[in-house]
Amino acid sequence: MCFGGRVQFRGRAIEFYEVGTKWMIQRLPNGQFTLALTLGHTILGQTAASLDVARMHETVHVAQYERWGPFFLTAYFLSSTYMWLTGRRIYRDNPFEREAYETD
Ligand SMILES: [Zn+2]
Numbered sequence: 038m039c040f041g042g043r044v045q046f047r048g049r050a051i052e053f054y055e056v057g058t059k060w061m062i063q064r065l066p067n068g069q070f071t072l073a074l075t076l077g078h079t080i081l082g083q084t085a086a087s088l089d090v091a092r093m094h095e096t097v098h099v100a101q102y103e104r105w106g107p108f109f110l111t112a113y114f115l116s117s118t119y120m121w122l123t124g125r126r127i128y129r130d131n132p133f134e135r136e137a138y139e140t141d
Pocket of ligand 1: 137
């Protein structure tokens with residue numbers, strides 16, 4: 038792609054990985070530990086191998102996006118906020134992440 042990355046189609050998602058996406062993911066908070074992330078039907082991964090490891094988890098997020106539509110990001114953020122306000126972990130206790138990790 039334009040940043041030297043690669044693209045592939047898997048299931049209902051398009052996946053981008055390597056150079057540009059790897060560079061971007063590594064600059065996110067905890068990015069060095071992030072294999073991939075999902076935005077709608079787009080999955081961004083650091084490498085092809087990281088996508089292979091994370092694909093089942095990220096596919097659950099694709100289904101969540103389909104279920105919640107334009108409200109997904111707001112619902113995800115509010116869920117994390119509620120977890121934080123109630124003393125739980127904002128990421129691992131978020132119901133959207135718990136559902137995704139149940140498939141791992
Ligand atoms: Zn997740």
